[in-house]
Amino acid sequence: MGEHTVSSFDEELEHIDRLIRDMGDLSGAMTRASTNALLESDNALAQRVISDDTIMDAKQRELDERAITLIAKRQPMAQDLRSVVGAIRMASDLERIGDLAKNIAKRVGAVGQGATPRSLAHSIDAMASLVLQQVNGVVEHYVRRNPEALVHLRDEDEKIDIQYTSVFRELLTYMMEDPRNITSCTHLLFCAKNLERIGDHVTNIAENAYYVMTGSQLPVQRPKLDETQVTAEAGS
Amino acid sequence: MGEHTVSSFDEELEHIDRLIRDMGDLSGAMTRASTNALLESDNALAQRVISDDTIMDAKQRELDERAITLIAKRQPMAQDLRSVVGAIRMASDLERIGDLAKNIAKRVGAVGQGATPRSLAHSIDAMASLVLQQVNGVVEHYVRRNPEALVHLRDEDEKIDIQYTSVFRELLTYMMEDPRNITSCTHLLFCAKNLERIGDHVTNIAENAYYVMTGSQLPVQRPKLDETQVTAEAGS
Numbered sequence: 276m277g278e279h280t281v282s283s284f285d286e287e288l289e290h291i292d293r294l295i296r297d298m299g300d301l302s303g304a305m306t307r308a309s310t311n312a313l314l315e316s317d318n319a320l321a322q323r324v325i326s327d328d329t330i331m332d333a334k335q336r337e338l339d340e341r342a343i344t345l346i347a348k349r350q351p352m353a354q355d356l357r358s359v360v361g362a363i364r365m366a367s368d369l370e371r372i373g374d375l376a377k378n379i380a381k382r383v384g385a386v387g388q389g390a391t392p393r394s395l396a397h398s399i400d401a402m403a404s405l406v407l408q409q410v411n412g413v414v415e416h417y418v419r420r421n422p423e424a425l426v427h428l429r430d431e432d433e434k435i436d437i438q439y440t441s442v443f444r445e446l447l448t449y450m451m452e453d454p455r456n457i458t459s460c461t462h463l464l465f466c467a468k469n470l471e472r473i474g475d476h477v478t479n480i481a482e483n484a485y486y487v488m489t490g491s492q493l494p495v496q497r498p499k500l501d502e503t504q505v506t507a508e509a510g511s
Numbered sequence: 512m513g514e515h516t517v518s519s520f521d522e523e524l525e526h527i528d529r530l531i532r533d534m535g536d537l538s539g540a541m542t543r544a545s546t547n548a549l550l551e552s553d554n555a556l557a558q559r560v561i562s563d564d565t566i567m568d569a570k571q572r573e574l575d576e577r578a579i580t581l582i583a584k585r586q587p588m589a590q591d592l593r594s595v596v597g598a599i600r601m602a603s604d605l606e607r608i609g610d611l612a613k614n615i616a617k618r619v620g621a622v623g624q625g626a627t628p629r630s631l632a633h634s635i636d637a638m639a640s641l642v643l644q645q646v647n648g649v650v651e652h653y654v655r656r657n658p659e660a661l662v663h664l665r666d667e668d669e670k671i672d673i674q675y676t677s678v679f680r681e682l683l684t685y686m687m688e689d690p691r692n693i694t695s696c697t698h699l700l701f702c703a704k705n706l707e708r709i710g711d712h713v714t715n716i717a718e719n720a721y722y723v724m725t726g727s728q729l730p731v732q733r734p735k736l737d738e739t740q741v742t743a744e745a746g747s
Contacts, residue, residue: 343596346582360579367603381739447697451690457683458742464697465704503617506694 291362294338298369299414305376310403314396316388324380331373338366361487368476375469382462402438409477417484429481435474436500442467443502527598530574534605535650541612546639552624560616567609574602597723604712611705618698638674645713653720665717671710672736678703679738
């Protein structure tokens with residue numbers, strides 16, 4: 276951590292925002308690359324995602340240190356304090372997105388080559404595209420200070436949940452059809468769950484970004500849909 | 512949030528520590544109750560865990576607000592700043608443990624009654640006991656300021672990972688034996704994964720607690736074991 280006493284509060288905050296944008300770009304890239312690696316059995320690409328995660332961790336540490344130093348040295352009040360604390364929280368969610376993408380990448384070997392039926396690969400790919408759109412969108416709306424767009428974006432998370440429940444059911448079907456699919460399908464199940472969880476972190480980021488900009492909470496969210504309602508009766 | 516200007520820094524920090532201990536107790540109780548609810552198909556208990564999670568969230572918000580106010584008002588340096596920031600991070604991990612326990616509780620209905628073979632229930636129960644020991648231990652060692660115990664505790668996480676990989680394989684076997692087990696077993700798979708992730712959060716807490724107490728990092732950890740190495744070949 277260097278000395279930042281000569282720079283202004285706003286300059287410091289801009290630097291922190293730049294780190295948020297970098298982390299956002301990286302988390303989007305890792306999400307896309309890990310899914311591509313999974314669907315194309317690309318082990319080299321998977322390795323790149325795994326090593327990208329150390330860059331993500333380093334960025335978060337840098338952001339945390341800068342933010343805490345800024346709070347301690349400048350004692351910001353109200354809006355300014357909200358911005359710095361909000362940045363710490365957003366960075367924490369972005370770092371978790373990196374972790375989840377890394378976890379998808381780590382499963383590339385276990386899923387194995389040619390194991391994913393085409394229609395399933397298509398569903399997972401579509402889900403990843405939705406997720407990527409959300410990751411890129413939330414950072415964009417934060418950087419451009421567009422709270423209205425965040426309300427809309429948060430509501431879009433429902434599409435990911437619907438897509439996820441559908442992938443969950445599709446995976447159950449493949450497992451029931453042929454027991455030889457079970458191992459690779461369980462890994463795909465975790466990958467799909469990770470994509471859904473990336474969507475949840477985007478929701479957290481949207482809520483924090485909205486609070487930073489407006490000082491109030493995003494309107495209460497719909498009850499969350501997920502696969503915990505799919506039972507043996509319903510699934511068969 | 513009230514006015515704390517008259518209380519000393521140490522009094523404020525003690526209050527924050529009390530919140531950490533409360534959250535630790537609650538996360539242990541939620542972990543145990545959610546697993547019991549799962550293995551005994553106890554829907555009422557599952558509901559209690561789900562509603563406990565709102566208490567957990569409220570505690571974290573309170574801790575966050577107190578900690579940030581403390582940093583802004585008192586501008587603590589070095590050791591003191593480390594303690595406050597460490598508390599924020601530990602609270603974030605404890606809150607995630609609550610989320611994971613809630614997610615286990617939400618699956619109680621989907622797994623269904625009498626669906627879990629006895630030997631599998633035993634393995635999951637044993638895993639939960641290990642996890643619970645870790646959750647309780649890490650908060651205890653933090654409260655008693657015992658960094659040496661944290662080194663040992665962190666290394667114990669490996670036992671959870673070994674147990675988890677074994678549960679993972681056992682679940683694959685049940686799914687392969689009879690396709691009618693697949694839906695409930697996938698939910699159990701997520702539950703076991705959640706227990707394993709609770710162990711990871713304990714590791715994070717141990718690392719933060721150690722840093723708060725000593726100012727240095729825990730010695731580098733062993734490479735993490737997980738089920739991503741279980742392939743279709745190995746699994747069959």
